[in-house]
Amino acid sequence: MKILVLNGSPKREKSDTMHITRAFLEGMNEASPQDVHIVNIIDKHIEFCTGCFSCKRNGGECIHHDDMKVLLSEVLESDLLLFSYPLYAYGMPAPLKAFIDRTMSLSSMAMKKQGDRYVHVGQADFSHLRYMMICGCGFPNSKQNFEPAIMQFKLMFPNNYNIITVPESPMFNASEAAEVTAPRLELVRQAGKQYAGKGKIDDSLLAEICSPMIPEEVYAAICNGEIMP
Ligand SMILES: Cc1cc2nc3c(=O)[nH]c(=O)nc-3n(C[C@H](O)[C@H](O)[C@H](O)COP(=O)(O)O)c2cc1C
Numbered sequence: 001m002k003i004l005v006l007n008g009s010p011k012r013e014k015s016d017t018m019h020i021t022r023a024f025l026e027g028m029n030e031a032s033p034q035d036v037h038i039v040n041i042i043d044k045h046i047e048f049c050t051g052c053f054s055c056k057r058n059g060g061e062c063i064h065h066d067d068m069k070v071l072l073s074e075v076l077e078s079d080l081l082l083f084s085y086p087l088y089a090y091g092m093p094a095p096l097k098a099f100i101d102r103t104m105s106l107s108s109m110a111m112k113k114q115g116d117r118y119v120h121v122g123q124a125d126f127s128h129l130r131y132m133m134i135c136g137c138g139f140p141n142s143k144q145n146f147e148p149a150i151m152q153f154k155l156m157f158p159n160n161y162n163i164i165t166v167p168e169s170p171m172f173n174a175s176e177a178a179e180v181t182a183p184r185l186e187l188v189r190q191a192g193k194q195y196a197g198k199g200k201i202d203d204s205l206l207a208e209i210c211s212p213m214i215p216e217e218v219y220a221a222i223c224n225g226e227i228m229p
Helices: 016-031 068-077 094-106 147-156 169-173 175-198 203-209 216-223
Strands: 002-007 035-040 080-086 107-114 117-122 130-136 161-166
Touching: 002 016, 002 068, 016 080, 016 130, 016 161, 016 169, 016 175, 035 068, 068 094, 094 107, 130 147, 147 161, 161 175, 161 203, 169 175, 175 203
Parallel strands: 002 035, 002 080, 080 130, 130 161
Antiparallel strands: 107 117
């Protein structure tokens, strides 16, 4: 499978979230060899969308001439888009949002009804694409934290999506936490293997992966320097 990893963390490969993403890809590779290309979005020249809509009336031609042209062709040549990013203000980091906004050119101005809502009609065929969101965050709570990002992802990519969210993710970069992060990454590897094999992840496994690694009060106390890890 051709996998385009869009790493939205400004920390590039030092990203807490990328620990989860790498474990997932390892699991996928274990099931069958994958063709993976990782793009650090922060290193790409991506101008902000100006909202002129000329791309929507213009066969997809944007007024900006930057790295998006190559990135969009890579998107269309991929089988799976894996968005790996930290939760920033309950959403995605700004550079990744700039990338998402610039995918505007893939659809036309025309709208059509789909279920209860309207969506734009495609200017390109991306029906073959599958979408994966892997998101880490700094707070120990999943509830009242990840929901806006999850909802945004589901609305953007209503078909063929899977979502992994992991709270307390700075622990992945703390060697003292290996006792709890290593087993969690093993579960993520299993999820990657399942996903590559059957295109989905068992609900029970997903629930385990998305739960806090240590009790939230303990995590908060460690972060606040009240107890030693
Ligand atoms: C600007 C900014 C906004 C953040 N907003 C949230 C947030 O809304 N919820 C949360 O739990 N963590 C938030 N965090 C914490 C990050 O999600 C957390 O540090 C994460 O582990 C960073 O992942 P990365 O190393 O992959 O970039 C925020 C961090 C920054 C820098």
